[in-house]
């Protein structure tokens with residue numbers, strides 16, 4: 001029944017979790033959260049839903065790291081090419097333990113990497129800030145996917161950006177709200193409003209599992 005639906009698990013990686021004491025831990029990303037996500041995704045997969053993962057995959061000198069901007073601190077914001085960029089602690093460095101996805105082996109068909117270009121950030125799983133596609137849209141189209149269930153980290157950054165791009169690309173987008181967690185409650189509230197205005201729906205995990 002889920003033949004044209006895919007689930008996208010966004011950036012469920014060690015560095016974003018409190019469970020693994022990550023470099024940029026998102027509040028609420030504890031053992032229970034990781035387990036619930038794995039269970040829900042496994043149940044969806046058993047019903048024919050394809051599961052994909054995105055992973056943040058940064059070089060050491062990535063533009064989003066405060067360490068790449070002398071004199072700046074973590075969580076400062078700077079202007080880059082006319083947009084505001086938040087500066088993060090170094091996280092999800094390619095090949096490092098912190099970049100490892102916390103998803104059971106074999107659950108995801110593919111992991112789509114993003115944020116590989118040192119000059120551009122990429123909150124969205126579809127395009128980086130320079131407009132370069134990650135390949136996720138092509139993969140979904142090749143598999144006749146028209147509807148996306150989205151969960152993962154962080155709700156107010158990468159989940160939001162991925163969902164908004166998905167809407168622009170013409171997908172029906174449903175966020176599994178309790179299987180997301182936000183960096184900050186204020187930006188989460190704003191994200192919720194933006195997503196709703198864009199036509200994104202919200203659903204509980206329980207209502208997907210019969």
Ligand code: VGL
Nearest residue numbers: 011056088153154157158
């Ligand atoms: C993310 C901040 C920096 C995310 C990635 O996955 O939401 N947030 N890089």
Ligand code: ZN
Nearest residue numbers: 056064092115
């Ligand atoms: Zn990042």
